[in-house]
Amino acid sequence: MNKNMNETIDRALSLYENGQISKAEKLCKKILRTDGKNIHALITLGNIYYIQNDYNSAENYYKKAVSVADDNYPAMANLANCLYEEKKYKQACNYAQKAIDLKKDDKLAYIILGNSSQEIDNIEEAVSSLLTAVNLDPTDSWAYNYLSQAYFKQRDYLKAISCAWKAVKLSERNENAHHINLGYLFYEIALEEKIDSMVDCIKLWVKNYKDNPIVNYMGNALLNNQKIKMADTQYLQNIFDIFSTDFDSVLSGLDYKAPALIEKMLGDIYKSNKHPRLKILDIGCGTGLCGKFLKSYSKWRGLDGVDISEGMLKIAKTKKIYSRLIHSEMISYLQKNPKTYDLMVAADVFTYVGDLQNLFEAVYDSLKKNGRILFTISENTQNDKSYYLHISGRFVHSLEYIKFILNKSMLEIEKVERKKLRNEGENNVMGYVISAIKK
């Protein structure tokens, strides 16, 4: 390689490292026009597309890099990582194994092999690779986090909790994702076994991190603390941000029916009037599953979506359904927008609020006269109270309470249907689809 070429590659790399991505991209492509097999330009282009989530282009460049130099560890490991992101788990395992064969002392390839193996249910391989990763770097909180999930799938709950706990302790900034992982493991284990064996551990978690609102909320739900009236906003933001990219696929796996049930009830109400030109608010719109069918009801007047999670809104935006997407807590948004909407829907959202008084007052204020709200609510089969905070962190409500609170908020019930909303573990979650009108 001549001196000029070396300097050009150095320049491209430093542009990439300094975040000047489009300049780095141009320079790498220029290098490839002279030297089509330049390994540095190929890997850097792969990295450039990878960080922009263009995994298909990244894969092509990494594959070219690997075909030019099949002994290049970064090319091999980055290709494996990219295939993992593309959910091509078997291929990811193959390339991660090849990367390990090239370099036995780097944790990255073991983590990719471990995580990809988990996805194809090769749990033994997952545990073994992730154990190697934590042995190579015992300070890596994420390697412990992944290992905790592999142990959980192996039904080795004690090891799962101890690794998730270690991840929490290792993360310097007490990364909330590690707390959420630990909380979810407690919850999943509680669904399968008795929670009693873990109560002391959960109490210690809540005590040690008493200033963390997410730990407080998840821990107290697990400990059956019924004084809580509403889900913590930081908890909601965090779980739905983390969940957002997989939301649509995970929910279809849970046989999630809330949007379809609301669509059906809307159809029954509006019958042949298919385009009633309503100004609509999708409360807790998430990734936009309700937006799809609401659009035809909102011609000309507009369809707004409000949600507390930026991650969920980002996915909704890509679907190009909504006139406006608003990042806000729902009650405060409703309070700031009086007499604005003809129709509101809320699919599987009010389950994050226990005491519904303030919420329905705000709904009333924000609806126009004769405006309508359609929502789902999960049924309280746990006790005879108005609402109950389930260990999952979601509230369930009694129908009597809903009727009482709607009446108190001057919202008249139009229709109530008892339906299955989704699965939870082996069980059906039953609930109500309700339509009410502002008097």
Ligand SMILES: C[S@@+](CC[C@H](N)C(=O)[O-])C[C@H]1O[C@@H](n2cnc3c(N)ncnc32)[C@H](O)[C@@H]1O
């Ligand atoms: C289970 S998802 C349902 C999403 C969507 N309605 C659907 O059916 O696909 C609940 C959504 O409500 C949002 N959410 C929960 N509590 C909220 C609040 N207090 N304010 C605004 N959004 C909230 C969450 O961020 C999440 O996107």
